[in-house]
Amino acid sequence: SKKIKIIYLQYFLLILLVPLLILWKGKELKITCLDVSQGDGIVVEKEGITCLIDCGSSDIKEVGKYRLIPFLKSKAIGAIEYAFISHSDYDHLSGIYEILDSMPRLKDGNFQRSYTGKIVIRNLILPKIPTYDESFQKLISLANEKGVKIHFFSTGDELKWNGVTLRCLHPSNNYVTTSNNAHSLVLYLNYGDFQGIFTGDVLQDGEIAVLSEIKKIRELGMINSEEFIEFLKVAHHGSNTSSTEEFLDGINPIYSVISAGKNNRYHHPHPLVCTRFHNRNLSYDLTMDLGAIEVITDGTLMKKSSFITERYDN
Template identity: 30%
Template structure:
């Protein structure tokens, strides 16, 4: 082997090694599968089995965690949050003091920087509830008592508020559940914890705007939640059910599934799909690719809106050729919402 050939062989070997090193390091650095784009909202329904845990990344850079799963889920929840590159939970919400909602929260509180904490005015004589309270106290924090009407975030394009509980005394702990409404531009989510029909009826009677694109179905799909009247007011495109496979409660109950199907709601279940992450730019929903085609036909869904004219009290479809000037417009999510506000349809463009 002459010296020139040997030198070229060595050079080729070094080049290959360098290329491999760059490629491998690039895979580690460039992997952006968990990144959320600028001005995007991301809602993660974490698969914690027969429990609830929802992570929200707001477009303003803040975060919220609604519930923390069971005690056995603490590492799963903590690791999932870390994988998103999150170091602070700005708004920690413990919907109600049942173990399958607060079980992992002590570990979350001990691991991350915590901003504000919201809990209902309901305690429990359980060790896990005592651990949650102790973790809050040990970190020098205090919980804010949650009740309907509290604004957590109230910006022009981003709103996150509490719309339940609305009473101080319920016979069932589930009814104390904190219910949150999230709105980002023209997209909205409703998170209901384990709220049941009594709380649903209160929200309806108090006149809250419940209309939402995505509903976190109450109480893991139990028949005690998601009344037909409530669901019609929410009118969601998607209903997410957080539950475990072959659970002892028979969730989701047939009655709840039938109600969802009868109202043309696309059902997304964590026991079938695992963790469900929904991203939005405020105008459309971007759904996970692992949703089967017989559940949802398209992974990107445009938001349908109706545009009212403040001067004429007539509402139009967004494709209508007779839309009012921007300053005279009012936006409605459904025909029902427009008509309840005293607007009548433009008969030529609203079918």
């Protein structure tokens, strides 16, 4: 009968789809831009390896306790293999400092989560710059005390795992630091045909350096040659100190995220920056509107979703 044929067809489609879903699940790379209000906090996951790119907030006390750790525990993540800190401003590292401060001392990078119940960081990656301010020095001292390995990245340095490459685009070894924001670590992520850029609070001169580096490594065939980037974490919370017309035209991002808090005193994102995106028909979302924003890719396709994390008065 017709009904039986429809049921058989449904089972047939299910049999076809299940392997595809399993294949997608095994290949997926997840990027979650957490809602940390006025600050940055990005979690990158791929096949059991978790990276953190900044985590801090200037207006949420204990952002690690109330935003980052609940998210990690909801994903059964007990360890951050690599924590990148773009620069030493409080709104980019306060949550990372919380985790370091509360975690047990590691021995050869190992720990017993069942015993401690704590999230730990195994490796800390900082921009390689001539001098480190008091905030960075305090962080480095604490990381050493906890047995965390520290690495310093400059242009060209890479981290690779499970088909994923995170490459430093800025700062270069000869870059002269003018401010904390200016020497922000800028990272290029490549996974299959997917490309993403994480910018910290980099300023306009840093964006020019990034464009130059992208052009160079494209010409060398080291990265995807497409004249666009799939994902961009917009620099400096959408401040007009960054996201120049030249930069947006140079990377032509398909989808961007701006991390900023509602009614923040800096008035981020700046209307002029929003206008630049609108004039180019570039799609972007704000964490203040959507909450945490998740981008998932299998290296070819990309999908996005969002969710509101439980909010605490603090």
